[in-house]
Amino acid sequence: MGIDTKTFETLFKQNFVAVTAYCNKYVRDTEEAKDLAHRAFMKVWEKREAVPEGSNVKALTYRIAHNLSINYIRDHKKFCDEEELQTVESENSDADNDIKAAELEAAVIDTINHMPEKSKKVFLMSRYDQLSYNDIAGQLGVSIKTVEAHISAALKLLRKKIFGSAP
Amino acid sequence: MNHDNDIPYISDVRMLDIDTDHEWARFKAAAGISEPKTFRLSTLWKAAASIVLIAGASLLAYNHLAAPATETHVASQEAIEATVETSTQISLNRNSRITCTDNRKNGTYNVQLEGEAYFDVEKNPDRTFTIDTKDVTVTVRGTSFDVCEADGNTTVTVTSGNVEVTNHADNQTIGNLTRGKQLVCHAGGKMEVRDVDNFNCIAWKLRNFEFNDQTLEEIMKQLQTAYNFQYNFANDDVRKAKLTGTFDQQDIQSVFTVIEEALDITITQDADGAWSIGK
Known part of the structure; x- marks a missing residue:
């Protein structure tokens, strides 16, 4: 019966x-997501x-996380619209898909965080800041070819880690 | 198939750059899971006095029994800062841990220290502030000071105010330690007081260094305590090169640039992050 500390640490x-x-x-x-x-x-x-x-236990953790998130949104209702809340509430809380999506996201984050520093920077500027290769090259003082090479390396790494193979 | 569009969108990946070990340490502290392993905690004491306390290379596994209002802070890879009471600040050096017990009933505030910490303790005539290491009890009389427990010795270095130290071996007390005084309690309990002419020993907190005709070997050792880096010497000539100078709150890169210029040497960082010092 129960979960010992070591098992719990691994789960965590x-x-x-x-x-x-x-x-999130x-x-x-x-920050709120971390607290939840x-x-x-x-x-x-x-x-x-x-x-x-x-x-x-993993599914249990997600179910609790789901409930806490819903409560959080309800308690902070003034910052979110009713329609959105209803949509969220009607979603199946522990659907496999939600958990898989979160785990995939975590795997992507982990992969990005382990990229070489330059590739990571270029990749984030491209995918999250939505900058063009031209803008990135200008900001970093490198050629467009270099930017392309970093993006290509980053995508290759992601494909390998996430899809399990490099094309 | 074009995989580019298969990558899921994440709101801000940089915000989710989470240090899981750090979060686990936080969780353990909150859940009261105790385990003499890697904790990350911080405490800093603020007062009319500041004190630095340095304790041993190895963490001792104290058993902390439940006591009135206890909090624990652990610094593992990096130094951390913590505020206790209202404004007492404690800087905890790497590989160090403190457990603070606030006992209002008898008007005492006690800190158990393993490792090294710098204390800036708030002035409060209504309570007695004490720090315990394995060997000594330091009683704060409105002071700033550093306490270091290392290699079997506990060293108390006072930067301002007034401190009193009692050793646990025979309850001998030495009081009235003031700025520039350093007390060393040796294994076995023998205590001696000496004058320090600089505070390099607590530079991990203050980052102020004063070197006077010292070898690069000695200098790098001291810089390492504040900046936590790996290094190696290319040859003995470089190791024995001597330098006089002061550094005030500079980053390590600019410290190295000055040393390079002064001694006409090169200090370069390897792929693995270690610094190579050579001609």
Whole structure:
């Protein structure tokens, strides 16, 4: 019966980023999302003695994270529109797809964070700041060819890590 | 198939650059999971006095029994800062841990220290502020100071105010330690007081260095305590080269640039981040 500290630590370390990404989809605020993830894990920890043998603790954590996120949105209603809230509430909370999406996101984040510094910078400027290759080359004082090479290297790495193969 | 569009959009990947070990340390502290492993905690004491405390290379596994209002801070890879009481600030050096117990009932505030910390303690005549290492108890009399427990010795270096130290071996007390005084408590309990002419020993906190005709070998060792980097010497000539100068709150790159100019040497960073010092 129950979850021992070592098992819990592994659960926490393997899933914290993904659970945060999952909460972030609801609250759109990474600091709040981190707090919610902490609270979700805390609830699991507090219930560790009562968790039956063989239960899916990861799914339980996501379910709690989902509920906490919904509560958070409700409590901060003035900042979000009713329609959006209804959409969120009607979603199936522990649908496999949501969890898979969060885990995929965490894997992407992890891959990006392990890219060589230059490739990472160029990639983020391109994909998240939506800058053109021309603008990136100008800002970093490198040629467009160099920017292309970094993007190509970054995408290759992502394909390899996420899709399991390089084309 | 064009994979470019298959990559899911993430709101801001940079915000999700999460240090899982750090979050786990936070979680453990909040959940009260104790384990003599890698913690990350910080505490800083603010007062009419500042004190730096440095404690041993190895963390001792203290058993902290539940006490009134206890908080723990751990610094593992990097130094951290913590505020306790209202404005007491504690800078905790790497590989160090403090456990603070606020006992209002008898008007005491106690810090158990393993490793090194710099204290800036708020002035409060209604309570006694003490710091315990394995070997000594430091009582704050409105002061700033550094306490270091290392290699079996505890060293207390006072930068302002007035400190009193009691060793645990025979309860001997030495009081009235003021600016520039350094007390060393040796293994076994023997204590001696000496004058320090610079505060390089606590530069990990202050980042002020004063070198007077010292070898590069000695200098790099001291800089390492503040900046946490790896380095190696190309040859003995460089190792024995001597330098006089002061550095005030500079980043390590500019410190190295000055040393390069002064000694006509090169200091370059390898692919693995270590610094090579050579001609």
